[in-house]
Amino acid sequence: MTTTSPTRHRARAERPLSAEAAALATGPAAHPLHPDHTPTGQLAFGAFFQGVNSSTIWRLPASGDQVAWDSFEALVRTAERGKFAAFFLGEGLRLREHRGVPFELDVAGRPDAQTLLAALAGVTERIGLVATQNTTYNDPVDLARRLQTLDLLSGGRAGWNIVTTDNAWTGENFRRGGYLDHADRYLHAEAFVQVAGQYWRGERIAHDGAHYTVRAQGELPRSAQGSPVLFQAGASPDGQDFAARTADVIFSPHGTLEAAAHFRRSIVERTVAAGRDPAGVKILPGAEIILAATEAEAEEKVRWVRDQQVGPEQAIALLEQYWGRDLSAFDPDGPLPDVPPEVAESGVTRGAGFQFAKAEELTRTWREEATQKGQSILEFARAKAGARRGTFTGSYDTVADRLEEFARLGAIDGLNITPWLIPSGLDDIVDELIPRLQERGVYPSDYAGSTLRENLGLPAV
Amino acid sequence: MSTTTAHPSAADAAPQSVAAPSAAERPLPVLAVDLVTEPALLGGLAELARDLEQAGVGALTLSDGGLHPIHVAAHLAPLTSSIGLLPRTDAVYVEPFHLATQLMSLDHLSHGRAGWLLRAETDPEVAATVGRTVLDLAATAREAADVLETARLLWDSWAPDAVVRDVASGTYVDAARLQYVDVEAETFSVRGPAITPRSPQGLLPVLLADTDRAAAGERTAERADGRVLDLDLSSGLTIAQAAVRIREALAAVPAPGSSAEGGAVLEDPADSGAAPDAAAVRLVRLVGLDLEADPLGTVAGLTADLRSEGLIAPAPTPGQDLRTRLGLSPAPFRLDPARRSDRARLSREESA
Ligand SMILES: Cc1cc2nc3c(=O)[nH]c(=O)nc-3n(C[C@H](O)[C@H](O)[C@H](O)COP(=O)(O)O)c2cc1C
Numbered sequence: 001m002t003t004t005s006p007t008r009h010r011a012r013a014e015r016p017l018s019a020e021a022a023a024l025a026t027g028p029a030a031h032p033l034h035p036d037h038t039p040t041g042q043l044a045f046g047a048f049f050q051g052v053n054s055s056t057i058w059r060l061p062a063s064g065d066q067v068a069w070d071s072f073e074a075l076v077r078t079a080e081r082g083k084f085a086a087f088f089l090g091e092g093l094r095l096r097e098h099r100g101v102p103f104e105l106d107v108a109g110r111p112d113a114q115t116l117l118a119a120l121a122g123v124t125e126r127i128g129l130v131a132t133q134n135t136t137y138n139d140p141v142d143l144a145r146r147l148q149t150l151d152l153l154s155g156g157r158a159g160w161n162i163v164t165t166d167n168a169w170t171g172e173n174f175r176r177g178g179y180l181d182h183a184d185r186y187l188h189a190e191a192f193v194q195v196a197g198q199y200w201r202g203e204r205i206a207h208d209g210a211h212y213t214v215r216a217q218g219e220l221p222r223s224a225q226g227s228p229v230l231f232q233a234g235a236s237p238d239g240q241d242f243a244a245r246t247a248d249v250i251f252s253p254h255g256t257l258e259a260a261a262h263f264r265r266s267i268v269e270r271t272v273a274a275g276r277d278p279a280g281v282k283i284l285p286g287a288e289i290i291l292a293a294t295e296a297e298a299e300e301k302v303r304w305v306r307d308q309q310v311g312p313e314q315a316i317a318l319l320e321q322y323w324g325r326d327l328s329a330f331d332p333d334g335p336l337p338d339v340p341p342e343v344a345e346s347g348v349t350r351g352a353g354f355q356f357a358k359a360e361e362l363t364r365t366w367r368e369e370a371t372q373k374g375q376s377i378l379e380f381a382r383a384k385a386g387a388r389r390g391t392f393t394g395s396y397d398t399v400a401d402r403l404e405e406f407a408r409l410g411a412i413d414g415l416n417i418t419p420w421l422i423p424s425g426l427d428d429i430v431d432e433l434i435p436r437l438q439e440r441g442v443y444p445s446d447y448a449g450s451t452l453r454e455n456l457g458l459p460a461v
Numbered sequence: 462m463s464t465t466t467a468h469p470s471a472a473d474a475a476p477q478s479v480a481a482p483s484a485a486e487r488p489l490p491v492l493a494v495d496l497v498t499e500p501a502l503l504g505g506l507a508e509l510a511r512d513l514e515q516a517g518v519g520a521l522t523l524s525d526g527g528l529h530p531i532h533v534a535a536h537l538a539p540l541t542s543s544i545g546l547l548p549r550t551d552a553v554y555v556e557p558f559h560l561a562t563q564l565m566s567l568d569h570l571s572h573g574r575a576g577w578l579l580r581a582e583t584d585p586e587v588a589a590t591v592g593r594t595v596l597d598l599a600a601t602a603r604e605a606a607d608v609l610e611t612a613r614l615l616w617d618s619w620a621p622d623a624v625v626r627d628v629a630s631g632t633y634v635d636a637a638r639l640q641y642v643d644v645e646a647e648t649f650s651v652r653g654p655a656i657t658p659r660s661p662q663g664l665l666p667v668l669l670a671d672t673d674r675a676a677a678g679e680r681t682a683e684r685a686d687g688r689v690l691d692l693d694l695s696s697g698l699t700i701a702q703a704a705v706r707i708r709e710a711l712a713a714v715p716a717p718g719s720s721a722e723g724g725a726v727l728e729d730p731a732d733s734g735a736a737p738d739a740a741a742v743r744l745v746r747l748v749g750l751d752l753e754a755d756p757l758g759t760v761a762g763l764t765a766d767l768r769s770e771g772l773i774a775p776a777p778t779p780g781q782d783l784r785t786r787l788g789l790s791p792a793p794f795r796l797d798p799a800r801r802s803d804r805a806r807l808s809r810e811e812s813a
Contacts, residue, residue: 146532212592
C-alpha cells in the first residue's frame with residue numbers, strides 16, 4: 001500500500017501518541033502493531049444503511065422513510081460528497097421476531113440490497129456499492145451473476161459483504177430450509193465464493209461439492225475493477241480464517257482502540273499463515289459517531305440519542321429476548337427482573353447480534369451488574385445499547401484526534417459508519433469531522449480512482 | 462399449489478373483488494420495447510431508455526441477455542421518469558422469496574412503475590446452474606404457477622398501513638397488519654412475511670407473452686394480469702402490418718370474465734385466484750430492436766402512428782402507476798385472519 005497518492009494530504013508534524021496508544025504499540029512507528037504490518041496512515045469510510053435495527057431512530061420528525069428511494073438517494077449523495085469509499089446495505093432474510101411475533105418496536109422492512117444498489121449506481125459516480133448477501137440461502141451462480149451485473153452497471157464499484165447466517169428459522173423462507181450445520185457455514189461459504197470467482201473469470205464451472213452441484217458458464221465481461229470487492233462480516237475464529245484466506249475487507253465489530261489493535265494482530269497472523277500479503281486485507285469496524293461542537297454538548301447528545309433509540313418498551317423487550325418470557329409486568333424504571341429465564345439459550349429470531357447467549361449465566365451477570373451500578377431496567381438497556389456498538393463520541397476535534405491515532409497505529413483502515421438518523425445522519429460527519437481528518441492527513445481529499453478497489457487502496461485483480 | 466397447499470387460502474392470491482371492465486371500456490394496450498440485457502448495451506443504456514421514453518414508448522421489457530434483467534430495470538428507474546419497467550424473468554429455477562423481494566423492491570424505487578413479464582424456463586443448462594434437473598412441461602407449468610401465487614402472497618403480506626410509527630406506544634410496525642404466507646408447494650415452501658414493506662402498487666402487474674404461454678401453462682395464464690402481443694421488428698415490420706396484428710389481437714379477446722372459468726384444476730372456482738381479465742392484451746411489445754442500426758427512428762415513427770390510429774394507449778404521464786396505465790384496478794390488501802403475523806401472541810392471550 002502506498003501513501004504517496006497525490007489525492008492525499010501529507011501528514012503534518014506528528015503529535016505524540018496517547019498513553020493508551022503508546023501502550024498498545026509494541027513495535028517502531030513503521031510497524032507499531034505487528035512486524036508484518038505497515039500502517040497506511042489513511043482511513044476510508046463506509047456508510048452502513050443497516051435498515052433493520054435499534055440504532056436508527058424512527059420517532060423523530062427528522063426520521064426519514066426507511067424504504068423510500070429519496071432516503072437512500074439523499075444519504076448516498078451526502079456520503080459521496082464526503083468522499084466515502086462505500087455505501088453499504090445490510091440484509092436479513094426473515095423479518096425479525098420477538099416471542100414468535102414480528103418485532104414491532106424497531107425499524108423493520110427494507111428493499112432488496114442489490115436491486116437498490118443497481119438503481120443507486122445510476123445516480124452516483126465514485127462511491128462503492130456494497131451489498132450484504134448470504135451464502136447459505138443463495139445459489140452461487142445466480143448471486144455471482146447479480147453481483148457482476150452490479151459491478152458492470154456501476155463501472156467497477158460493486159462489493160459483496162459475505163455473511164453466513166445459517167439458522168433453520170431463516171431457512172423457512174427458502175427451498176432448502178435449514179439444511180446447513182452451523183459448524184459448516186464457512187466451508188460452504190468458501191465453496192460458494194470459489195464458484196462465484198470462476199463465474200466472474202468467465203470459466204466453465206463443473207462443481208460437485210458437499211453442498212452444491214453446479215454446471216454453468218461465466219458469460220459476462222470483467223468490470224473495470226476485475227471483480228466485486230469481497231467484504232466479510234463474521235467475528236468467530238472460523239470467520240477470521242475465512243476472511244484471511246478470501247476477503248479484501250473485513251467488516252469487524254471491534255471499535256475500541258484496544259480491541260481493534262488485537263484484531264489487527266490476529267488478522268495479520270492469519271493472513272500471513274494463509275500466504276497472503278496483510279496489506280491486501282483491510283479492516284473497517286462498524287461504528288456509530290455522535291458529534292457536537294464541545295465535549296459537554298456531545299455528552300448531552302449521546303444521552304439524548306440513547307433515549308431516542310431505546311424506549312421503555314424496547315428495554316423490556318431486550319430483557320425478554322434473553323429471559324425468554326413475558327416481562328411486561330416489570331417496571332422499566334425498577335430493578336432488573338428477579339425471576340429466572342425460561343430458555344437455555346437466546347434464539348436467533350432477533351438477528352445475528354442476539355443469538356446463542358447462555359441465558360442462565362447471562363441474566364445472573366446482568367442482574368449483578370445492574371445492582372452494582374444502581375441501574376434501572378431502562379438505564380441498563382440504554383447502557384447496553386451503547387456498549388454494543390463501536391461508538392465515537394465527543395467534540396469534532398477530539399474525535400478527529402482519536403481517529404488519527406487509530407490510523408497511525410494501523411489498528412483499522414477505516415470505519416463503516418451506521419448513521420443514527422436517516423437521511424441526515426451523515427451531515428455533521430461530512431461537514432465537520434472529515435475536513436478535520438483531512439487537515440490531519442488521514443483522510444483523502446478526493447477519490448483516488450473510479451473503482452471501489454482503487455478507492456480502498458486494494459490491488460487490482 | 463392449489464392442490465397441495467397446507468392452507469386453504471394460500472392459493473387465493475389475485476385481487477378479484479374488483480369488477481372487470483367491460484369490453485367497451487377496456488383500455489388500449491401499452492406499447493413496450495424489448496431490450497435484451499447484453500453487456501454491449503451498457504455504454505448507451507441510460508440514453509437509449511430516455512430516448513425511448515421521449516419517443517412516447519409506454520414501457521420497457523428487459524429480456525435476459527446476460528446482465529440480470531431485474532438489476533438493469535432497477536438501474537433505469539431513477540434515470541427515467543414515466544416509462545414502465547418489466548423484467549422478463551424465470552419463475553422456476555429461482556428462489557421464490559428472493560424473486561418476489563427483488564421485484565417489489567423494483568416497484569418501490571421506480572415509484573410504482575414495475576411489472577413482471579413472467580417466463581418459465583425449459584433450458585436444462587439454466588436448471589443446471591442451480592443444481593437442478595430440468596422439469597417436464599407439466600411440472601414446469603405447476604411450479605411457475607406456484608411461484609406466481611407465492612410472489613403475490615408475499616407482495617400482499619404487509620398492509621399498506623403496517624408501518625404505524627406510533628411514538629406514544631413505541632410501535633414502529635403493527636404485527637397485526639402483517640401476514641405470513643404459509644406456502645407449502647410441491648417443490649418449495651415459504652413462511653413469510655416479506656422482508657420489504659408493501660410496494661406502491663401492492664401487487665405488481667404480471668403479464669405473459671404469447672411466446673411464453675406454452676411453458677408457463679394454463680394456470681399461470683389464467684392468473685396473469687394480461688397478455689402480451691409481440692411484434693418483431695427484425696423482419697421489417699410496417700405500420701400497416703403492425704396495425705393489422707394489433708386489431709386482430711384485440712378483436713380475438715373473449716368478453717371479459719369468460720377467461721376465469723377455465724379453473725378446472727381448482728377445487729373451488731370462487732377461490733380460483735384467476736385474474737378478472739387475464740386474456741386481455743395489455744402490452745404490445747416490439748422485439749428484435751437493432752441496436753447496431755438506428756432503433757429509435759423506427760420505434761418513434763411506429764409509436765406515433767399506432768397512437769394516432771387509436772391502437773395503443775397514450776404516452777405515460779409521471780406519477781401514474783403501471784397498473785393504472787395497463788387498465789388494472791388498484792390491488793386491495795386482503796387480510797387472511799388465519800395467517801395474521803401476531804397469531805402466536807393471540808393464542809398466548811387466549812390460553813392465559
Ligand atoms: C459488523 C457485522 C455486521 C453484520 N451484518 C450482517 C447483516 O447485515 N446481515 C446478516 O445476515 N448478518 C450480518 N452479520 C453476521 C454474519 O451473519 C456472520 O456471518 C455471523 O456473525 C456468523 O459468523 P461468525 O460466527 O463468524 O460471527 C454481521 C456481522 C458483523 C460482525
